[in-house]
Amino acid sequence: MAGKVLSLLPPLLLAAAGLAGLLLLCVPTRDVREPPALKYGIVLDAGSSHTSMFIYKWPADKENDTGIVGQHSSCDVHGGGISSYADNPSRAGRSLVECLDQALQQVPKERHRDTPLYLGATAGMRLLNMTSPEASANVLAAVTQTLTQYPFDFRGAHILSGQEEGVFGWVTANYLLENFIKTHGFHPCWPRGYSAQVLPRDVYASPCAAAQQPQAFNSSARVSLSGASDPALCRSLVAGLFNFSSCRFSRCSFNGIFQPPVAGKFIAFSAFFYTMDFLRTVMGLSVATVQQLEAAVVTVCNQTWSELQARAPGQRAHLPHYCAGAMFVQQLLSRGYGFHERAFGGVTFQKKAGDAAVGWALGYMLNLTNLIPAEPPALRKGTDFGAWVVLVLLSTILLLAATVLLLCRACAAKVSSAI
Structure with a gap:
């Protein structure tokens, strides 16, 4: 009798496993959004007295198709502003290397290629461009040569007008809050x-x-x-x-x-x-x-x-x-x-x-994020908690039943060998 029961257990367990599989297919599922990945952007603020680098980040899928931008980190470039290197433009490019190397470490490697990199020059370069356009162009060419050597998506080095600087500063402030000489000796x-x-x-x-x-x-x-x-x-x-x-x-x-x-x-x-x-x-x-x-x-x-x-x-x-x-x-x-x-x-x-x-x-980057397409959200299948519990319990019972079956068969084999 015991032998017949043992012989029926394998097909019964297989039937139960098949039934569990059918139940699993019938359990309703829903799409669950994965936490959004982050995108990054880098802006070099090349002012008259010094240059600062800002790294910004925002969710890749955006919100209402607008990037929610926050400051990730910053770096102050040693030395004066890039306009101070008018007589030696190559030094202007070299001065940026330390901060750019920092950006390589702080932006995830898989995001380097799609991280936009901009340099905006303000008052110092505006003045240099007025007095010596050739020197200004040489400085911008030197910093461009340095910036293009990095794996980021370099979008250009430009001189911002006073109006642009003011507008972007206004945008920044609102978003975050919901020299002259007379020649007489x-x-x-x-x-x-x-x-x-x-x-x-x-x-x-x-x-x-x-x-x-x-x-x-x-x-x-x-x-x-x-x-x-x-x-x-x-x-x-x-x-x-x-x-x-x-x-x-x-x-x-x-x-x-x-x-x-x-x-x-x-x-x-x-x-x-x-x-x-x-x-x-x-x-x-x-x-x-x-x-x-x-x-x-x-x-x-x-x-x-x-x-x-x-x-x-x-x-x-x-x-x-x-x-x-x-x-x-x-x-x-x-x-x-x-x-x-x-x-x-x-x-x-x-x-x-x-x-x-x-x-x-930051205002500059806020404007730029509206020109960067959003990535579609990553989705995965998920089940309700109750159904998940039932499936776990059923799987546990089947596992225990299979373990008992193996033990019973081992015992029966020992008995048979003893006889």
Whole structure:
């Protein structure tokens, strides 16, 4: 009897396995979206004083066909801006290598080929392009040669207009929130005791000095300029940058550009932030009101070179320019844009918003992601939890039954051999 039962177990188990297979085919399934992969983009912000690299990332499938972009990482290039290498363009390209090597490590290798890489040059290169288009082209060619040696999808190195830089900066800020010289032998905006050798072509390229350019001069000869620590003269030179005499509209800011009354909240970033941060943290001055800002600017412009070096010995490269920068910021905000005391309270000076740096680079990338097609989402088949539990239990029972059958057969074989 036991032998007959044992002989029936294999077909019964096979039938049960077949039934389990049929049940498995009949269990309803649904498409389950896999977590989206990430895409990456790289923007090199080639400013006048330095270059920064930003790596951005967003879901490959996007949302509403628009990339949700966040900052992945950043890298500051050592040395000055690429325009400072006008006399040695190849150095401009080499200066980028360290940060680009970092990008190779931080962007997954399988994403290198489809990661767009852009270089946008701003004020320094705009000025160089005005004074020496050939030198500007050579610098861009040198950085292009370096960038094309990397496995990323290089999309070009371009000089952004001031309007483009402003628009992309505006986009960035909203998204994240849901030098000039007068050639009279001294520089009124530089601190007394400081001097530098400069090229006349750089001097006369300044808006403040263009009208004083002689008809003929040796553009390669160097002239010596010394600081004068003269805030009043510095202010008059800066004020000359703004034209308030003509306006075709009901009201204008300056240079005939329409501007409604300032109201609401504003974010000032980049050079605005670094200038105000210097006044607050290094100089220890209060700049909460328009009057305090004006007094702070006069204070910093009255400083001598030795006094400034004593306050910030680690910022020697930028110290000569804080007076001019602060004077421009003060004049632009108070006279240019018309920020009165109450409106000035709505301006915040920020370096970051959230985890991303505020500047034009993210706005640029946001615009670019709309031109990058979304990848279709990855799908897999999934079952309901209850059905999955039943199938697991059935498989477990069949496995146990097969184990028992094997044990019974082994025992029966031993009994038969004993008899």
